[in-house]
Amino acid sequence: MSRLVVVSNRVAPITEGEPTAGGLAAGVMDALRHSGGLWFGWSGQTVPDTLVPPDTLAPGLPPAVARSGPVTLYTTDLTQRDYDDYYRGFANGTLWPVLHYQTGLARFEHGEFEGYRRVNAHFARHLAALVAPDDVIWAHDYHLLCLAESLRAAGLRNRMGLFLHTPFPAPAVLTTVPVHAELVRALCQYDLVGFQTEGDRRAFADYIRHELGGEELPGGVLLAHGRRIRTGVYPIGVQVEALRAEAQAGEPESLAALRAGLGDRALIISVERLDYSKGLRQRFAAYERFLASHAAWHRRVEYVQIAPPSRSDVEAYQAIRRELEGEAGRINGRFAELDWMPLRYLNRGFPRRRLMPLYAAARVGLVTPLRDGMNLVAKEYVAAQDPQDPGVLVLSRFAGAARELDAALLVNPHDEAAVAAALDRALAMPLEERQERHTAMLRVMRRNSLERWRDRFEADLRDLESAAGAA
Ligand code: GDG
Numbered sequence: 001m002s003r004l005v006v007v008s009n010r011v012a013p014i015t016e017g018e019p020t021a022g023g024l025a026a027g028v029m030d031a032l033r034h035s036g037g038l039w040f041g042w043s044g045q046t047v048p049d050t051l052v053p054p055d056t057l058a059p060g061l062p063p064a065v066a067r068s069g070p071v072t073l074y075t076t077d078l079t080q081r082d083y084d085d086y087y088r089g090f091a092n093g094t095l096w097p098v099l100h101y102q103t104g105l106a107r108f109e110h111g112e113f114e115g116y117r118r119v120n121a122h123f124a125r126h127l128a129a130l131v132a133p134d135d136v137i138w139a140h141d142y143h144l145l146c147l148a149e150s151l152r153a154a155g156l157r158n159r160m161g162l163f164l165h166t167p168f169p170a171p172a173v174l175t176t177v178p179v180h181a182e183l184v185r186a187l188c189q190y191d192l193v194g195f196q197t198e199g200d201r202r203a204f205a206d207y208i209r210h211e212l213g214g215e216e217l218p219g220g221v222l223l224a225h226g227r228r229i230r231t232g233v234y235p236i237g238v239q240v241e242a243l244r245a246e247a248q249a250g251e252p253e254s255l256a257a258l259r260a261g262l263g264d265r266a267l268i269i270s271v272e273r274l275d276y277s278k279g280l281r282q283r284f285a286a287y288e289r290f291l292a293s294h295a296a297w298h299r300r301v302e303y304v305q306i307a308p309p310s311r312s313d314v315e316a317y318q319a320i321r322r323e324l325e326g327e328a329g330r331i332n333g334r335f336a337e338l339d340w341m342p343l344r345y346l347n348r349g350f351p352r353r354r355l356m357p358l359y360a361a362a363r364v365g366l367v368t369p370l371r372d373g374m375n376l377v378a379k380e381y382v383a384a385q386d387p388q389d390p391g392v393l394v395l396s397r398f399a400g401a402a403r404e405l406d407a408a409l410l411v412n413p414h415d416e417a418a419v420a421a422a423l424d425r426a427l428a429m430p431l432e433e434r435q436e437r438h439t440a441m442l443r444v445m446r447r448n449s450l451e452r453w454r455d456r457f458e459a460d461l462r463d464l465e466s467a468a469g470a471a
Helices: 023-035 080-099 110-130 147-153 180-187 198-211 240-248 252-262 280-293 315-335 352-361 376-384 416-428 431-447 450-463
Strands: 004-010 037-047 064-068 071-079 136-140 159-163 192-195 215-217 221-224 227-233 266-271 301-306 343-346 364-367 392-396 409-411
Touching: 004 023, 004 110, 023 037, 023 071, 023 450, 037 080, 037 110, 071 080, 071 110, 080 110, 110 147, 136 147, 136 450, 147 159, 147 180, 159 450, 180 198, 192 198, 192 450, 198 215, 198 221, 198 227, 227 450, 240 352, 240 376, 240 431, 252 352, 266 280, 266 352, 266 376, 266 416, 280 301, 280 315, 280 416, 301 352, 315 343, 352 376, 364 376, 364 416, 376 392, 376 431, 392 416, 392 431, 409 416
Parallel strands: 004 037, 004 136, 037 071, 136 159, 159 192, 192 227, 266 301, 266 364, 301 343, 364 392, 392 409
Antiparallel strands: 064 071, 215 221, 221 227
């Protein structure tokens, strides 16, 4: 079987004997172990511009940083200027907000887009030296929209696929990015583009048809820029049984500490990177509304929000952090009693082995992003539940996960009163209804597992003939 070459912004460390942290990394690593191959990405290190002028970074083999059986990891450093333009600038200052429909938070600088292209080309130069002609290349996410274009420019005719972990926005939203045409032209150099939901795939096809005058053939094939691009929907999943086992294997001390703090109060849990797309501000407001309108729950619930800081050198992230700190204090100030804190806001990450038991102990999983490609936390919460006495998932209809988990209590995160009512309903839900909803969600999640996501994408990529993209 030909080798698999995975490319993403960052590579996950190989941890021998331990499960790889995080669902995505575990899925990708398993695929690599199965077929053998390599994973390439940024090391996470920046070097001063003066030492390595970006345009003279040597092409050729980057050093291998780790090997495990048939899998080799390679990384490359970025210069400070690359990091500012590509990562902090165009990827996270322009693309991320627009992909999540937050056009008001997006900034745009031509120079940053040039930096984004420069880093994609830099990745491609290294890859060109690593890749054999029949390798299949699987790129991940919004950082690498221009990678295939650079690889083709370097003469590579390999099969190349991109899986987009974020939403793909409607054409009217994407066209707010001044270089949308360049981006989509670059995307068309992939042979396969995968999305989390049919809505995302549809938005891409609509752009190709209406903005570009391209064609859509049956079976998700698009014709544009003289190429044939296959598209597909591959909802990312979780390892259901492994997560349940992790949830049950919690450290007794942490659980005892949790119980001691919680007493017999019902726990509402939310976990996510501190990101404006996750809807934390609206969620805090909805919880405040719930407390104000449901006095009967006072002292009987506690909402724990875990939000490790993320991308904290991007201005929009500093703003949301400041705002949430103020709001958490204000809400507690308004409702807390000497023996009750209604909201615990923890601005740091937790190891997985502590997180899973926390999910299992929570009566309600509150997952209300304004937009989300999939949202793995929603699936992890469901997987962690005790099937005999499961908690209830309250889920935003704007998470990709809502397409599959329609047995959750689906809410519009902009509707504070509706989210407050859903919390009340979730907390009071009879056992039988909780079990029915949980069983239905588990059924879908077992079918659309992490393994299936990976196997389907990989199989579709291998299925393409080499250089089949040339129409
Ligand atoms: C992108 C897309 C898509 C979070 N806090 C902690 C922690 N986490 C883990 C969660 C989960 C992962 O991080 C987050 O995944 P999500 O899917 O929820 O969100 P993004 O980070 O935005 O991921 C998203 C995903 O890619 C995959 O395609 O679903 O839509 O935006 O696994 O558990 N893990 C630990 N401590 C924390 O504090 N250990």
